[in-house]
Amino acid sequence: MEGTHNRISHLFNIKYPIIQAGMIWHSGWRLASAVSNCGGLGIIGAGSMYPDILKENIRKCKLATDKPFGVNVPMLYPNIEEIIQIILEEGVKIVFTSAGNPKTYTETLQKEGIKVAHVVSSTKFAVKCEDAGVDAIVAEGFEAGGHNGRDETTTFCLIPNVKKHISKPLIAAGGIALGSQMKAAMILGADGVQVGSRFAATTEASAHENWKKKITELQEGDTHLTLKELAPVRMVKNKFFNELEDIYVNGRDKDALIASLGRARAKKGMFEGDMEDGELEIGQVSALIDEILPVETVFRHLLKEFEETKMPVF
Numbered sequence: 649m650e651g652t653h654n655r656i657s658h659l660f661n662i663k664y665p666i667i668q669a670g671m672i673w674h675s676g677w678r679l680a681s682a683v684s685n686c687g688g689l690g691i692i693g694a695g696s697m698y699p700d701i702l703k704e705n706i707r708k709c710k711l712a713t714d715k716p717f718g719v720n721v722p723m724l725y726p727n728i729e730e731i732i733q734i735i736l737e738e739g740v741k742i743v744f745t746s747a748g749n750p751k752t753y754t755e756t757l758q759k760e761g762i763k764v765a766h767v768v769s770s771t772k773f774a775v776k777c778e779d780a781g782v783d784a785i786v787a788e789g790f791e792a793g794g795h796n797g798r799d800e801t802t803t804f805c806l807i808p809n810v811k812k813h814i815s816k817p818l819i820a821a822g823g824i825a826l827g828s829q830m831k832a833a834m835i836l837g838a839d840g841v842q843v844g845s846r847f848a849a850t851t852e853a854s855a856h857e858n859w860k861k862k863i864t865e866l867q868e869g870d871t872h873l874t875l876k877e878l879a880p881v882r883m884v885k886n887k888f889f890n891e892l893e894d895i896y897v898n899g900r901d902k903d904a905l906i907a908s909l910g911r912a913r914a915k916k917g918m919f920e921g922d923m924e925d926g927e928l929e930i931g932q933v934s935a936l937i938d939e940i941l942p943v944e945t946v947f948r949h950l951l952k953e954f955e956e957t958k959m960p961v962f
């Protein structure tokens with residue numbers, strides 16, 4: 649598929665309307681540059697990076713690709729102002745914001761010629777994004793891994809409803825790892841797709857090899873959306889997950905949940921490779937992922953499957 653006349657391809661100056669999600673502990677410069685070199689949009693995930701680490705990743709990404717790439721910025725990041733300043737100083741041209749008010753930095757970034765997309769989990773917030781003047785909207789169904797919407801709206805239901813209420817370019821996210829799923833999302837009204845879990849299990853992802861291998865072993869029902877009292881997150885059922893469930897059984901003590909999470913659990917699991925005591929964030933579509941592949945191979949499969957998926961004739 650050529651993306652010349654596609655709204656997302658045109659907006660970000662990329663060949664294919666395929667965006668790699670800015671996943672914490674996965675999305676360093678190697679993954680982002682590999683995706684961009686394949687014709688998609690690679691995203692550096694700032695959510696797990698100290699400001700100096702982000703700066704290093706941006707600079708290495710510039711050396712590894714001459715194609716467009718972006719940075720994902722969770723708005724709840726404690727060093728948010730410093731992160732925004734680094735993005736401006738380093739000349740990043742594309743920013744994906746999430747977990748916060750899109751109005752906060754959109755105008756500041758756009759004044760510097762930066763394209764801004766914001767991630768939402770509901771039609772209501774998609775409309776707020778359009779009002780805030782973002783350049784594109786990512787609508788993410790609750791199939792997705794990591795932090796998620798409280799309403800548990802699936803991608804299949806979310807995308808056509810968001811499409812009905814906005815005019816900005818629309819990117820579908822959540823439950824997309826195959827070219828056929830990409831085509832389905834675009835039939836429902838998306839202009840492009842954001843892929844997370846499939847790129848998490850690639851050789852270029854910065855996550856630990858234990859975790860990548862675990863992703864390929866997951867089956868349906870092995871992930872669950874939890875922690876709605878704090879920030880909803882989809883994670884793998886393991887020893888740590890069971891500890892959280894015990895807290896729920898004993899009265900949903902919010903302070904106990906915060907204390908349990910405060911032990912750098914996500915880094916421990918996805919980056920350091922502790923499959924029992926670490927927090928393991930991945931989407932439901934992990935059940936379709938059965939091998940760790942180079943990004944180039946993932947792209948080849950996505951495009952081939954997209955082209956080969958035909959609509960049945962009634």
